[in-house]
Amino acid sequence: MSNQTDLYTDLLGRQRTDYAKTMMLGARSIRWPQDRLAAHRQSKLRDLLSSAVSKSDFYRKRFDGIDVSSFTEADLPTLPTLTKSDMMDNFDDLVTDKRLTLAAMNKHLEHLDTDNYLFDRYRLVSTSGSTGARALLAYDWEEWCTFAAIATRWQSREVKELPPGHVTASFFAANPRHVSGALNSFFHNLPSDSGQTFLHLPASMPLVEIVGRLNEADPLVLSGYPSLVLLLAREALAGRLSIRPRLISTCGEQCGPDVLSAVHEAWGLGVYDYWGCTEGVYAFPCGVGSGMHIPDDSVVLEVVDANGNPVPDGTQGEKILLTVLYCKTQPLIRYEISDRMTITREVCECGCAHSRITNISGRSTTSFTYPNGTAIHWLGMMGIMLATDWVSESQVRQTSNGVEVRVTTRGLKDYDGLRSRFYTLLQKSGLTDPEVIVSEVSSLDRLWSGKLQQFVPLAS
Ligand SMILES: [Zn+2]
Structure with missing residues (x-):
């Protein structure tokens, strides 16, 4: 145990040193002009596509016939988009390190009581995002340094x-x-x-x-x-x-x-x-101009309408497509995120040429409040869902004295375990003998936008 702790401390110390260097480089890119950012993205995009096509079976089939060497950012709309289910259903073929199977990642996360590395180099995180579908993300050593630097540069x-x-x-x-x-x-x-x-x-x-x-x-x-x-x-x-x-x-x-x-x-x-998502991006306000600056040296964000067509600069879309230029382990190329966003590419008053999110909606989260004053924050409920690997999508609905958890599932199921974790959470929060219903459904009701409301309070 102590050897493991020593190894973790050693890895963490080394990775933080590497992060500090990455952070310095990333901070400098804040001052790059648009043409330099565009040239940098172009080169990183070709690099990413070339790595994905040569090392990922999923992308090799998906991008069959594209000429990576002449590919430009303007060609991105010719590539298919990637949904969370595409990613999760083809996980083992999509990642570029064959050891990172979904089974190996689930096993690591299941036993992750404190922070730790997988294979001494990967950091894994799980997300239910704003849509209730569970996804896993693996960051290799340098990728994590870059992600952490994006999260802190502003x-x-x-x-x-x-x-x-x-x-x-x-x-x-x-x-x-x-x-x-x-x-x-x-x-x-x-x-x-x-x-x-x-x-x-x-x-x-x-x-x-x-x-x-x-x-x-x-x-x-x-x-x-x-x-x-x-x-x-x-x-x-x-x-x-x-x-x-x-x-x-x-x-x-x-x-x-x-x-x-x-x-x-x-x-x-x-x-x-500020805005961020587990899939590798944070955007920050500069305090001078309006909106939040996107790290244009590290990602491409395309704002599209409900049919996936690009919307003009400064217009709100129905979803965004994220391409993470620095992540080659688990390539995300035109990955669909359901946030409704407006982005402007005009240079900001602060002088920074990185584009800005000027308006965002679609992230709604909800606490449940019960007649005796007990309030259940969405985070406790999400923590349970993140640890439940047999659930593919979930929706938690408030009932008069508890919750109904609706799930779509894959693999071996443990309804009693899930029920008992919710029971404990509700009871500890102040509900006496709370009701917990877990029901499996073939699909979950969606909002008109196609988005899933993950936590549904009782209509007042
Ligand atoms: Zn600014």
């Missing part, structure tokens, strides 16, 4: 203004299978050399406990899901939370006007809201 600019030694408190998922848990472990499991102190509180922790810990730590930076930031702002307004934060960032859910006004009222601050 934030570090903001934090520079704050006094050394300040505390940053974050409250996202703590589960190591979830991308926020994995990134948090990557940054915080070793002492920080930046002079910051990090306090990571699992978002599923009872609110009263979070408030107590924050009052003790007195952080200057708060970072978490908007739904939690809203609760904390209300705690501050009620006089129970006495901190004076100087920077508040949110991610992972829609940040609505209720959050903005509560934060402004409580602390006189705006909210630094």
